[in-house]
Amino acid sequence: MKTSGLSFDDIPPLDIPLRFHITAPVFGLLAALFLFWEGPEAWMSRWTIGSLGATHLLTLGFMAMVMIGSLFQLVPVLSGQAIPAMRWVAPWVHVMLTAGVIVLTVALVRPDTVTFTVALALLGFAFAAFIPPLVWRLVRIRGASDAIFTIRLAAISLLMTVGMGIFLSVGRGWPDLGIAFRSWTDVHVLWALFGWVPLLVMGVSYQVMPMFHVAPAFDSRLARGIPLSVFVSLLLLSHARSDYLVAPIVTVLCGALMAYSATALRVLAKRHRKRADPMIGFWRTALISLALAAVSLWFAMATPVRLPFLRESGAPLLIGILMVFGFACSMIIGMLQKIVPFLIFLHLQRRALGNPDAMSQIPTTNEVITDRDAHWQLRIHLIACAGILAALVWPAFARPAALLLAADFGWLFRNLISAAGEYRRRSQAIGPAPNLMESGA
Amino acid sequence: MTLPSKPGLKRLDAMTTLLEFMTAAHRRCDEALAAAEGEVCGKNWGAAAQKYQEFNAAMACHFAQEEDVLFPAFEEATGMTEGPTAVMRMEHEQMRSLLAQLASAAGEQDSSRFLGLSETLMILIQQHNMKEEQMLYPMCDQRLEEIDALIGRIEAVGSDSGLRSPKPEEGAP
Ligand SMILES: [Fe+2]
Ligand SMILES: [Fe+2]
Numbered sequence: 001m002k003t004s005g006l007s008f009d010d011i012p013p014l015d016i017p018l019r020f021h022i023t024a025p026v027f028g029l030l031a032a033l034f035l036f037w038e039g040p041e042a043w044m045s046r047w048t049i050g051s052l053g054a055t056h057l058l059t060l061g062f063m064a065m066v067m068i069g070s071l072f073q074l075v076p077v078l079s080g081q082a083i084p085a086m087r088w089v090a091p092w093v094h095v096m097l098t099a100g101v102i103v104l105t106v107a108l109v110r111p112d113t114v115t116f117t118v119a120l121a122l123l124g125f126a127f128a129a130f131i132p133p134l135v136w137r138l139v140r141i142r143g144a145s146d147a148i149f150t151i152r153l154a155a156i157s158l159l160m161t162v163g164m165g166i167f168l169s170v171g172r173g174w175p176d177l178g179i180a181f182r183s184w185t186d187v188h189v190l191w192a193l194f195g196w197v198p199l200l201v202m203g204v205s206y207q208v209m210p211m212f213h214v215a216p217a218f219d220s221r222l223a224r225g226i227p228l229s230v231f232v233s234l235l236l237l238s239h240a241r242s243d244y245l246v247a248p249i250v251t252v253l254c255g256a257l258m259a260y261s262a263t264a265l266r267v268l269a270k271r272h273r274k275r276a277d278p279m280i281g282f283w284r285t286a287l288i289s290l291a292l293a294a295v296s297l298w299f300a301m302a303t304p305v306r307l308p309f310l311r312e313s314g315a316p317l318l319i320g321i322l323m324v325f326g327f328a329c330s331m332i333i334g335m336l337q338k339i340v341p342f343l344i345f346l347h348l349q350r351r352a353l354g355n356p357d358a359m360s361q362i363p364t365t366n367e368v369i370t371d372r373d374a375h376w377q378l379r380i381h382l383i384a385c386a387g388i389l390a391a392l393v394w395p396a397f398a399r400p401a402a403l404l405l406a407a408d409f410g411w412l413f414r415n416l417i418s419a420a421g422e423y424r425r426r427s428q429a430i431g432p433a434p435n436l437m438e439s440g441a
Numbered sequence: 442m443t444l445p446s447k448p449g450l451k452r453l454d455a456m457t458t459l460l461e462f463m464t465a466a467h468r469r470c471d472e473a474l475a476a477a478e479g480e481v482c483g484k485n486w487g488a489a490a491q492k493y494q495e496f497n498a499a500m501a502c503h504f505a506q507e508e509d510v511l512f513p514a515f516e517e518a519t520g521m522t523e524g525p526t527a528v529m530r531m532e533h534e535q536m537r538s539l540l541a542q543l544a545s546a547a548g549e550q551d552s553s554r555f556l557g558l559s560e561t562l563m564i565l566i567q568q569h570n571m572k573e574e575q576m577l578y579p580m581c582d583q584r585l586e587e588i589d590a591l592i593g594r595i596e597a598v599g600s601d602s603g604l605r606s607p608k609p610e611e612g613a614p
Contacts, residue, residue: 077572210468211567214475273475273563275482275556342564349535359538365564366557 012072014347016090020069021340022416023098027061028409036402040395045313052108058324061101066332068130075137089129097126116173127162146223150203153231157195164188187238193323195234198257199227201331205264215271222263229256247302257294261287278374282334289326293319318392326385333381333412340416341368344423351430358430368419377411384408459588460578467570470499474563481555493547497540504533506598514591518584525577532569
């Protein structure tokens with residue numbers, strides 16, 4: 001076991017994670033504007049410019065933005081090793097990712113080779129600069145806990161998603177190559193939505209639910225069996241070409257996702273920490289969305305039955321909305337209300353250590369984002385979820401739904417900006433850092 | 442520990458790695474914090490003060506076990522005195538500062554202040570525990586000799602004030 005260079009204290013400067021966290025809701029707002037602009041047209045199928053654009057603004061601009069920012073924060077702390085040149089790399093990753101998402105959206109709206117090349121180059125740089133060092137550390141984190149086992153499967157799924165995404169962009173940018181991109185898109189989407197995203201959430205929940213909510217641990221056989229079933233069925237599904245094979249594999253996949261949802265809801269119900277915490281509401285929203293998405297996926301892929309209320313092309317949209325917005329965004333929006341205030345507290349407290357006068361200036365996390373504001377976030381988010389599902393059934397509701405989406409991300413942006421303002425005010429009151437622990441790199 | 446086991450079989454006992462022993466202590470502290478919060482939420486200030494005391498005692502005991510026994514043993518075995526243990530000690534200081542503020546919030550029966558502080562402390566504790574459970578304790582299990590004796594010395598510092606699961610003679614099921 002390597003111990004040299006183990007510092008335990010590579011807390012990155014606050015501006016590194018925060019620049020990602022604060023940019024993310026802006027892309028959420030852009031997705032909402034985009035949907036508003038396109039109106040009912042966007043909801044006709046998942047191949048419309050509106051839905052393609054909004055999907056990538058949400059998955060890359062919002063989800064990946066928050067995940068990368070959090071990994072820059074978490075990985076050095078959990079692995080005990082600094083990311084080389086992080087202070088230099090992180091701002092560049094942020095700029096490239098931001099520019100890349102914008103250019104990709106433009107490229108999806110008016111496809112041409114040059115725009116796609118630029119988007120690919122920018123996103124390629126952003127991901128190439130962050131994925132290898134971070135994933136490498138993630139994989140090497142000691143221990144064989146259920147959480148780490150699952151997060152490793154998630155990391156492999158991410159590689160599949162990104163690899164296939166690059167392949168597809170090449171196909172779209174250079175149509176002469178004749179890549180069959182609808183069928184490959186299915187594989188890309190399956191690994192992204194049903195591999196990377198739920199596996200990462202599973203791994204995180206194994207660790208986070210027992211610790212932060214004082215809940216019982218997940219049963220270890222389920223905690224490994226479920227992600228393994230998900231991963232193996234995705235592998236099989238990527239190659240299965242006949243319906244006879246697809247139906248049973250999809251049944252296993254959906255069964256595993258439902259089993260996770262049920263198990264996690266039961267673990268939450270058994271938590272010993274009973275205080276009113278908006279995060280519980282975000283967890284439940286996410287887990288119920290996951291279960292609904294699994295049921296919809298099963299109907300769409302394993303049965304000839306058509307889902308009620310929906311148009312022919314509606315099922316993939318429903319599944320995508322439930323997974324991206326109902327599942328992943330719920331988790332991320334909820335967690336941001338916890339992570340950002342905590343990071344602000346952590347940095348302020350470290351600066352004030354050994355200075356009794358300054359200690360009174362340190363806010364608790366609930367003073368940085370109040371419980372009231374966080375509860376409002378949950379309410380707005382639930383209304384936005386309902387609004388978007390309604391737009392799927394009644395196209396006339398498309399524009400109001402886009403406005404609800406804008407309200408959701410707008411409120412998140414407001415909470416994060418006011419948290420950053422609170423940090424600035426308090427840190428001025430505390431005075432300059434003593435440079436005990438935050439210095440050096 | 443509470444199971445009657447032959448000395449030779451002790452390493453096979455589920456509770457004998459340092460990681461498992463100390464992780465169980467972390468979970469008992471978490472339970473104690475949750476119990477205190479529960480009373481504060483219900484504004485049962487008498488019970489809340491009592492539960493807060495139990496939680497505070499459990500934390501103080503755990504800090505002492507680490508700072509007085511485990512960390513010195515780690516520092517001696519690895520020669521790293523400015524490394525992980527220095528950071529862990531600093532984080533204990535951060536937690537002690539919040540524990541003191543919690544005590545005054547409990548004394549003033551200020552529930553929103555108490556719950557704000559306890560939420561902050563909870564996150565601080567968990568990110569600290571994660572580092573210990575992911576890194577420090579597994580390193581101790583690998584690098585330190587005679588873990589059983591070490592656990593014995595840790596237990597001698599004091600049990601965390603009755604939060605430990607009851608001994609068989611006290612009528613455990
Ligand atoms: Fe500790
Ligand atoms: Fe500890």
